[in-house]
Amino acid sequence: MRSKYLVRSFATLCGLLLTIFVVSCKPSIPSEYIQPSEMEDMLYDYHLSMAIANRDGYTDIKQKAFKLAVMRKYDVSEEKFDKSLQYYIRHTEKLHDIYIELTKRLENEARTQGASESELAQYGDIKSKGDTTDIWRGNRTLILSPYAPVDRESFEIKADTAFHKGDRLLLSFNSQFIIQDGMRDAIIMMAVTYTNDSTVTQYQHISSDSRNTMTIDAGDSLRIKNIRGYFLMLKGQQPTTTFKLLILSDIHLVRMHVRKQEATQPADSVKESDPIRTIGGEPVSSQSPPSQPTPPTRTPADAMKERGIPNRSR
Structure with missing residues (x-):
């Protein structure tokens, strides 16, 4: 009986020591x-x-x-x-x-x-809402530097039966640079291949901290077959000891079905009594909502002043 108690005590002690060892070895x-x-x-x-x-x-x-x-x-x-x-x-x-x-x-x-x-994230919370769906499946935040293998991030999305003729694509993301020296420069490329094997390709330079968008619309007669693209941070001429960093966050790739009658209907043909519909959204009353008091404007300079950072732009 005593021997069983000692065995259990020894096993408990070993487990405790192992836990302490694992915690102490956790990289910090x-x-x-x-x-x-x-x-x-x-x-x-x-x-x-x-x-x-x-x-x-x-x-x-x-x-x-x-x-x-x-x-x-x-x-x-x-x-x-x-x-x-x-x-x-x-x-x-x-x-x-x-x-x-x-x-x-x-x-x-x-x-x-x-x-x-809507300005913060026009499509940020969309998972699948009617005719508008966020089809991005990669990480929402990417970190790039100009040096391989972390200088680029590629993506590919193959169309399924949920895609229709006339679908539009909207890629959006925030860009934020941290640079020791040199130019801010990166490229986003997106290529869309359609069922007739034609391809529409767009390139866009990223050179500032901002919200970026890219739209591809090939008309209402073609169906998307495949979507490919990449984010690439360019090295420039600075030495390798100079660090450059690009953070891409809140990435969304929104696919929008555009109904033909909605796309071609003249604006003046909408009756005053008809509700206004957004793509994939609920009917919105055409009557203007009651005005709300405008909140006081608070600039980045105000935020910096509150946090004790001197404003060097003056």
């Missing part, structure tokens, strides 16, 4: 680098300051001034910030987690500035 971020919670706060302030730089006209000098203002606020040297970013670039899964939370914070900030829900 070395202390010489900025920890995730502080890095998230710093990147949040960085992107707020870049919003002002872009609004007033982007220059390398302005970018440098705003970056140094954020460093001073957190009492972090530029060298430590740059080394920390290099660490996170090498461990993109950690940076990905930071940007998932950061995207939510930036979206909330835009909302407090008076952005409407």
Whole structure:
């Protein structure tokens, strides 16, 4: 009896020691680098300051001034910030987690500035609603640098029976750059092949922190067969010791069925009593809703002032 008790006690002790060993061996971020919670706060302030730089006209000098203002606020040297970013670039899964939370914070900030829900994410919550469906199946957030193999992300979607003639495609995403030196430059390409084997291809440069959209519409007589594309961050002429980072977030690829009668009906033929219908949406009354008080405008500069970041654009 005693021997069984000792065996159970020994097994319990071994299990406890194994748990402690596993927890203690869990990889953590070395202390010489900025920890995730502080890095998230710093990147949040960085992107707020870049919003002002872009609004007033982007220059390398302005970018440098705003970056140094954020460093001073957190009492972090530029060298430590740059080394920390290099660490996170090498461990993109950690940076990905930071940007998932950061995207939510930036979206909330835009909302407090008076952005409407439709402006924030016109198709962001669409899964399958009537004739409008978000068909993107990849990660909603991508992190790219100019150096292979993380300089590009490809995607491919094969059409199924849910696709119809005349479908339109709308690709949308947020772009955010963090650059030590050099130009901001990336490319998005999307190619749509139709059942008659014709292909429509579009390219678009990404060069700023903004909401980007790309639309492909080949008319109402063709059915989509295949969709391919890629995001590519260009290297430029800077040395390999210079870090450049592009964060693509809130990615959506929306397929819209366009009913022929809706697409061709003249605007003046809609009766005043008829409801206005959006693609894939519910009928909307043509009567104007009662006016609501306009919320006070809150600019990125106001947000920076609240967080103690000097405004270097003045």
